[in-house]
Amino acid sequence: MPHPLDSFFAPDSIALIGASRDLEKIPGRLLSMLRKNGFPGKIYPINPNYGDIDGLQCYKSIADVGQPIDLAIVIIPARAVLAALEQCAAAGAKNAVIISSGFAEEGGDSAAMQDAIVALAKRTGMRISGPNAEGFYSQVQRVAATFSPTVDGKPNEQLPVASQRRIGIVAQSGGIGFAIYHRARALGIALSYVVSTGNESDLGAGEFFEFMVQDASTDVILLFIEGIRDVDKFLAAARRAAEVGKSVIVTKVGRSGAGERAAASHTASMAGWSAAYDAVFAKYGFIVSNDLDEAVTIAALLTTNPLPKGDRVAVLTVSGGAGIWGADTAAMQGLRVPELSQAIQAEIRKLLPSYGAAGNPIDVTAQGVHSGGLQRSIDLLAVSDEVDAILVVLSLSSDTRMPFKQAELRPVLDAQHKPIVFYSYTLPSGFARSELAACGAVVLSGLTHAGVALRRMAERARFGLAPAVDAAAAPLHDISAHLKSPTLSEFDSKALLREAGIAMPDEVLVTERNALDDAIARAGFPLVMKIQSRDIPHKSEVGGVRVNIATKGEVFLAYQALLVAAGRHRPDAAIQGVLVGPMAKTGVEIIVGTMLDATFGPMIMVGLGGVTTELFRDVVYRPAPVSAVEASAMLAELKAAPLLNGFRGAAKADVAALAQLIAQVSLLAAQHAGEISGIELNPVLAHAEGHGVTIVDALVVRKK
Template identity: 60%
Template sequence: MAQTDQLADAGHPLDHFFKPRSIAVIGASPDTTKIRGQLQSMLAKNGYAGRLYPINPSYQEIAGVRCYASVAAIGEPVDLALIAIPAAGVVAALEDCAVAGVRHAVIITSGFAEEGGAAAEAQAEIAALARRTGLRVSGPNAQGFHNEPGHVAATFSPTVDVKPDRQPIDLGARRVGIVSQSGGLGFAFYNHGKAWGLNFSCVVSSGNEADLGAGDFFDYMVEDPATDVILLFLEGVRDTATFVAAAAKAAAAGKPVIVCKVGRSGAGERATASHTANMSGWDAAYGAVFARYGFIQAADPDEAIAIAAALTTAPLAGGQRAGIVTVSGGGGAWVADTLAANGLEVPELSQEFQAAIRPLIPSYGAAGNPIDVTAQGVHTGGLQASVDRLVESDEVDLVVLVNSLSSEHRIAFDVEAMGKLARSQRKPILVYSYTLPSDFARRRIAEAGLPVFANLTNLGIAARRLAERGAYTPPRPAAPAAIAPAAARLLADLGPALSEVDAKRVLGACAVPMARERLVASAEGLDEAMAAVGFPLVLKVQSPQIQHKSEVGGVRLAIADAVAGRAAYRALLADVAAQRPDAVLQGVLVSPMAAKGVEIIVGTLVDRTFGPMVTVGFGGVTTELFKDLACRPAPVTPEEAASMLAELKAAPLLEGFRGAPLADTDALCTLVAQVSTIAAALKDEVAEIELNPVLVHPAGQGLTIADALIVRSAPARPPA
């Protein structure tokens, strides 16, 4: 598409933001050592083809372009204003833009909510102005954006500076779009990616997000046909609904999203708040949203760019089996170990495959996988033949080529042949150099559309992500959350604190399966209750003031007969009276002693950013010791609950581990879905639900909810 056509094209509400036909630089300066001067300079250097209007009453022209005293003096509509003036004048400048019909503005200026006090109030004025006038505003405290194919460098970042004497590496046409809540890091990703040879669509910094937020820019990237892979750098999502809608849209479209999220630690959270006046959300909730929509999480910039390099040059892997071709036995073995550590398989190749390869490699080589063609095999054609055969074979799903690429003069394989194979997009082909790759090698191999991995850890992670993303399927949306009217009425009638029996009554009214139990309010009803429940049984004190019953002597287990039951009842009440004389007792719950099963915990809570979340994990000691939990936004379907179980490290315990019977995972998945629906429907009234333990019995025998807890939400504070 011609540049002028791209600038004129419009479809998404932010098209004229990223593809402006005209730009006003408010506060423009001829001094290119200052940010105000760099904005106009970067636009010109990168070949911006639209109309450019410097705004500064102190100059007649800047860099040969007529300068205007105000936006109003331009006399025609403007798509985008870049504002780089002192903070005290920003709101007035935005008012002028709104009156003049400017569509969008980027506020480069800092000194707003990140400083607090009156500066934060000024940012609130910006937000109110945007709502009132319809002017869409990015920032303040933003670093702008760069639309690479459109030649719109609306930023002062030196990473987009044009260096005519330097020819960039070019890996091909597929492009990465970056949305970053940190301007510096957003353009750092761009800088790292250009060194690899990646191409980009748009890089945008969202700053303090007084109006436009990360979700708006994310949505644009999802719909942008020039963006093939999206990279997000997040401190905390403010525009939750927009962000989640864009995530769902990306998942449905099959557009990969790489995400880096900071603020996980206490120190990281404090740093985030001071940087952009944003408090990070509960990290598990972010992970839950990322997992639902198939986001690929990266731990650092190098890892993120390595994953982006794989996604933009290779197809997704159809499985987890890797074939390795190496010129170094040690290098191949180390790659095999790295892939295995990342959950991939390096299977021994069939005898038929090995027999076809052996004549092409020296006798001291190896054909089993890794295929060690040795340095001699490069000259005999064994290397290329091995890669060719692995790509054609149904025995592996991806191929890793291990080589030394330090030479400044030659490459030990046929680049054209390898490039043709890579462009066929039949399987991922990843190239790893165990020596530092030369600039010559990187450039030459990039011509084949292949990046060179020089970091073994990032190679393994990139390979794993290709396999994981290849296996991802967007979940079926859950039905709208609703609960039975009887449950809502019951909850409304209960007090601010609920006992176990209260919680089970609410859950039972929602059709959650409950064991046969009886609440006994006095000794006179005990014998009848025990006879109805049957032996062996359990006695548990019930009081909204006593959440941890065993800590006050309020539980008796494995009661075998009526005599033992009566004695246990008296002892239980005596212990509770001694420990908690203040507690109001509802009575004693008589429950059957549950059959053995796999102990599971099912819980929910309401996250401050993303709302109700549901978790599932292994109960008992493992819950606290290993924190083996999976989390998703509520509600979930039984199918999504099954994918949560598959994530757990201890999942084999449900799958017949060491001869144990298969657990009733169907019943468990149904329960997780039910509880998630209740949490979503009652998100304003219920802060937490916890079922712990849930005993999952062998397949077809269901489960038993041994204990249940519902925590009411704190009442809203009245306005001051």
């Protein structure tokens, strides 16, 4: 079934608004790029100052063409763009790319011009990319709708291509998007599309991403993003990519900016600038890479190899030292480099000189290359169930000799049993790149990147999309009675959470001294007492908490002391009373929190809790709501996860009850995102398996 953007990426006809004969200027380069790359359709240069350009008839306006136009490329001064787009729409042009700059990126009147473009797109239905875009390149359809020098076709240039699987690139920086393509091409990776999104007046990164997810010629997607505007389209595309198993590599920039979040709770202050983006990436199994060459390396391996079935790596080398380095690199990435069984070692030793090594790393030595030991070791390891991937570490600097015969290596790589990765510790020659590309492999020249890529592939292979939770379909609790005051105390917060169906400790708010006897009878010893005020969010900072109270006399003394301390530290605070409840039994301290992200909405966070929460920042985020299954996966990601799983002989914690609580809190946050900006439960005590959890302290923050 055709996609609405097919005519954008694969147009039959292109009108170039502002075409020029001057190849030193962008309009002239655009026409030159289209022709050099062999665009097979019709090109209509539009410029009233010329009768023809480069042998093509030039038209005064698009209205004079009189033929259907699939794509208009606009490269004229910003002030003239809107009128030109009106003419394009009137002439029936389906799509437009605005290369021109000077719009929202400048602010003021220029931003208003961009608003007018947005309105035009909505009114006419013409799809518009840009302004301030670097255009796009469709390799299969030979559409170079860009001035980027990376697509400047050179006569008779033959670049190696290692695989028919292709990468698609969506970039919110034109320069970086085409740089990714340029580096990928040099490694032998084929491209489907690279598109620069510009200011996204109409078409945004999410919609281009969605196109590549459904596109049969795109096998791996690379995203370079600063911020997502068309959020719903982006999230729908992310889910679809996960469902169909299409790998997505993402680089998110802008991580060092100061967060614009009110730090009313630990949850918000620990979020940082990109926590919500990372939460979305994790939910949908994106591979995050913050290095250009690393991202391209990952793409290279994904397009030339299957995903591994596990994390066991065999390191095969012709140099002992380089092999140890390769094994260290894999191990430092958390991959296993297991010693091979005696049976396999015996088989490999038959192929090696006496001074070789067969254990793993396997050193076939330089002699083993000439005797065929290197190739036969690959043959053996490729079908062995003892390892999941092979890292081949060798020198590929020769311009005349190869350590492999194409007829022997190609069938092993074609079989796609497992990833087989080639790293050259000398600079690889063009000859070696071409020869290995003909076999279906890329040559890597960064060992750390190779190790990271193998780890990322193993992680991607383990990824499973968590079941979706429909917040709209879940029962909705009426919590309006608990949202009357602008701020909530612990007592108010716990009352709200109890109303929402979340189990709370049995506590009593004592507002006068003579009610203490009843509170003691209800709570039992030992008990805890806490001052309650909507003006005191952090009680411990004003000496407002007493724990492990074991006698009646201590209760009455503590009651008075709490009131005095609160009055001394916060004389203006309105005191609600003192909360009296049973001391919770021991358990692992966990923090559960929610926050509202400006882009993606409600987020759920879980981490190591208690007073050290902000010190260790051992936290995991996901978009809310999450299921109990997804909540369990979040807990498993924590560095502190062993504490929940019976660390050093301790009892296993009630992870099932904890996951259920996380799911409940996430649903509450999602259903009431219009009223609640944050929830923080810290600490939550996870007791021994079967004994549930206790919410010790809670704070709900209303949305301003």
